[in-house]
Amino acid sequence: MTLPNAAPAALPAATAARSRRGRRPVNAAAPSHRGDARLAWVLITPSVIGFLVFAVYPTLRGIYFSFTDYHLLSAPTWIGFDNFVELIHDGTFWASLAVTVYFVVIAVALTLVIAIVTAAVLHRVTRSTVVRGLIILPFLISGVVAATVWSWMLDAQLGIVNSVIHAFGGQGIQFLTARQWAIPSIALIHVWKNMGYTSIILFAGLQTIPPSIYEAGRIDGASETSMFFRLTLPLLRPILALVVVLNVIGAFQVFDIVSVATRPPGGPANATNVLQMYIYKKGFGQFDFGYASTMSLALFAMLIIITFVQMRLLRASESDNA
Amino acid sequence: MSAAVAPSARPAARTRARTRRRTSPGRVVAWIYLAIVIGVTVFPFYWMLRSAFSNNYAMIADPSSPWPVGFTLGPFERVLGIASPQQSLAEGGSGASVPILHYLLNSIVYATLSTACMVFFSTIAAYAFARLQWRGRELVFSLFLAALMVPGILTLLPNFVLVKELGLLNTFAGMILPTALFSAFNIFFLRQFMLGLSDEVEEAALIDGASRLRVLFRLTIPMTSGPIVTLSILGFIGQWNDYFWPLLVTTDPSVQPLTLGLAVFKQSSPQSQPDWAGLMAATIVAALPMLVLFLAFGKRIVNSIGFSGIK
Numbered sequence: 275m276t277l278p279n280a281a282p283a284a285l286p287a288a289t290a291a292r293s294r295r296g297r298r299p300v301n302a303a304a305p306s307h308r309g310d311a312r313l314a315w316v317l318i319t320p321s322v323i324g325f326l327v328f329a330v331y332p333t334l335r336g337i338y339f340s341f342t343d344y345h346l347l348s349a350p351t352w353i354g355f356d357n358f359v360e361l362i363h364d365g366t367f368w369a370s371l372a373v374t375v376y377f378v379v380i381a382v383a384l385t386l387v388i389a390i391v392t393a394a395v396l397h398r399v400t401r402s403t404v405v406r407g408l409i410i411l412p413f414l415i416s417g418v419v420a421a422t423v424w425s426w427m428l429d430a431q432l433g434i435v436n437s438v439i440h441a442f443g444g445q446g447i448q449f450l451t452a453r454q455w456a457i458p459s460i461a462l463i464h465v466w467k468n469m470g471y472t473s474i475i476l477f478a479g480l481q482t483i484p485p486s487i488y489e490a491g492r493i494d495g496a497s498e499t500s501m502f503f504r505l506t507l508p509l510l511r512p513i514l515a516l517v518v519v520l521n522v523i524g525a526f527q528v529f530d531i532v533s534v535a536t537r538p539p540g541g542p543a544n545a546t547n548v549l550q551m552y553i554y555k556k557g558f559g560q561f562d563f564g565y566a567s568t569m570s571l572a573l574f575a576m577l578i579i580i581t582f583v584q585m586r587l588l589r590a591s592e593s594d595n596a
Numbered sequence: 597m598s599a600a601v602a603p604s605a606r607p608a609a610r611t612r613a614r615t616r617r618r619t620s621p622g623r624v625v626a627w628i629y630l631a632i633v634i635g636v637t638v639f640p641f642y643w644m645l646r647s648a649f650s651n652n653y654a655m656i657a658d659p660s661s662p663w664p665v666g667f668t669l670g671p672f673e674r675v676l677g678i679a680s681p682q683q684s685l686a687e688g689g690s691g692a693s694v695p696i697l698h699y700l701l702n703s704i705v706y707a708t709l710s711t712a713c714m715v716f717f718s719t720i721a722a723y724a725f726a727r728l729q730w731r732g733r734e735l736v737f738s739l740f741l742a743a744l745m746v747p748g749i750l751t752l753l754p755n756f757v758l759v760k761e762l763g764l765l766n767t768f769a770g771m772i773l774p775t776a777l778f779s780a781f782n783i784f785f786l787r788q789f790m791l792g793l794s795d796e797v798e799e800a801a802l803i804d805g806a807s808r809l810r811v812l813f814r815l816t817i818p819m820t821s822g823p824i825v826t827l828s829i830l831g832f833i834g835q836w837n838d839y840f841w842p843l844l845v846t847t848d849p850s851v852q853p854l855t856l857g858l859a860v861f862k863q864s865s866p867q868s869q870p871d872w873a874g875l876m877a878a879t880i881v882a883a884l885p886m887l888v889l890f891l892a893f894g895k896r897i898v899n900s901i902g903f904s905g906i907k
Contacts, residue, residue, distance in 0.1 A: 307729045310730050311728075314724040315730070317721055317723060317728075318720075320777045324778025325743060325777075329746075332754035333751055335754040335757070336753060337750075392630070403898055407895070408634050408637060409637055411637060411638065413833075413901070414833055414889075414897075416836070416858075417837065418837075418839055418859050422858065422878075424640065432656060432659040432872070434659070466637070470637060479902075527749055529839070530840065533839075534862050534863070537863075570752070574747060577747045578746075
């Protein structure tokens with residue numbers, strides 16, 4: 275009687291879609307569908323061209339490039355696994371991977387914890403669009419703008435953050451210029467920029483949970499905290515899985531903030547030389563496209579594996595609903 | 597409880613809950629938490645404004661004043677290139693100017709063209725997947741969906757090579773093409789909506805002799821205008837803020853968007869005593885169109901972001 279779709283007013287299309295698809299084959303021969311095939315191919319031609327030329331072809335070509343010596347000016351020459359051997363012995367690559375993983379762990383963990391708490395608090399306290407609008411503001415600006423503003427605020431001598439730390443009697447921090455602080459600072463900027471977006475998606479997910487569940491919980495005497503862990507988190511799991519995957523993929527490809535906020539980009543002394551930055555430097559600094567492609571392929575493979583593992587761990591397709 | 601009862605039952609439950617919870621200490625803690633989150637979120641925007649209206653020299657002497665130091669429009673005049681070199685140097689600028697209005701124009705062209713193409717091509721493709729019957733439909737659709745699962749990292753370098761081979765480096769066409777034609781997410785999103793539309797109106801129009809194309813443009817697209825606007829807004833924000841792809845395919849300032857212009861401005865400012873006031877004025881110019889868009893469509897943006905996640 276009460277399917278989970280009793281509450282989520284947000285999903286009418288998906289539900290309707292399901293019921294409509296079941297009916298589809300019945301009117302397959304309807305006269306109104308004569309000539310559909312030709313029109314359909316006309317309508318999808320731009321997308322098919324885009325798909326083949328700018329998605330499929332470059333993917334295959336990227337894999338090919340990673341087995342070649344290619345410096346852009348002359349044609350690529352096949353060198354088998356040489357790039358991969360070089361990659362395994364490339365200390366800079368492993369350092370770069372370590373820096374990236376360090377960044378991803380801090381950035382994603384902080385983003386998720388703050389976003390989940392914020393979404394849950396919003397959900398229990400207010401439905402105001404203004405509040406959600408303020409929280410989402412950083413999503414609207416580019417990583418370049420965010421990085422510029424924060425490098426001013428985190429400036430070691432004149433930045434307001436250090437002024438505040440001094441006011442409380444603390445020691446000033448060399449946020450973007452000290453090796454040990456550079457990645458945490460970049461992660462801070464990243465969290466500031468992405469937290470709001472993530473929490474609004476989670477908030478929308480929370481709204482699909484029927485309020486009656488909380489009423490029932492309260493009648494049973496559950497506290498807000500225990501309801502958060504026993505009801506909210508399990509019911510939110512499918513959307514949480516999506517959000518985790520999107521955040522990890524996004525964080526692994528961080529580039530804008532590093533490129534603008536650190537000097538030289540990736541510095542100090544390679545402390546923020548994240549993978550995307552290293553790929554960029556190899557490809558567009560040294561024009562070593564073969565090797566840069568090999569690294570892209572490695573990053574690509576890692577992302578696919580991580581995504582797959584996460585989906586398995588979070589059992590994304592099942593919800594605890596019902 | 598049934599679907600029909602739920603919406604009417606909810607407001608009543610909410611008012612009841614509100615009166616009961618008004619004084620609870622948990623609610624106070626929750627609001628304090630929200631206030632802190634909002635404060636941290638919004639403060640950098642205030643700091644941008646405060647610094648952009650300051651005299652750069654005076655601001656360096658008094659870096660933690662909460663108000664603009666030596667209020668002046670100078671930073672904006674420097675950024676827009678209407679300050680005289682003497683005035684600029686007197687207020688702590690570098691004396692060099694950035695053609696920021698030109699970058700702004702490029703961003704408008706880039707973001708508008710690519711969003712318009714992307715949404716239009718996605719819409720007509722979504723119609724073919726949702727409303728037309730043809731052999732291979734499910735196969736092509738699942739191939740498209742597979743593209744949604746694949747991170748774009750691998751395609752960046754080869755796409756650069758392709759654009760270079762096509763002779764499209766430093767052109768708007770080269771910047772736009774890879775995103776303009778095909779967007780798996782948009783097609784998927786719009787198809788979902790079109791599947792949900794009742795097709796009785798369409799059938800009636802077809803029986804009255806309207807062509808399929810006419811139905812598409814006169815009926816289906818207007819009925820899908822909500823999600824189309826949503827995707828346009830999200831697409832525009834994404835393209836406006838794009839940095840990496842334009843960085844790869846453009847070196848010529850005459851086509852570079854604002855993100856690149858700002859990054860150059862930031863990276864080329866002197867290491868000691870950069871023109872922070874000027875930089876903040878430039879970030880405001882870069883962020884302003886998005887903030888205006890936000891004031892106009894705020895509610896829609898907020899709701900569509902949540903919605904796009906659920907899909």
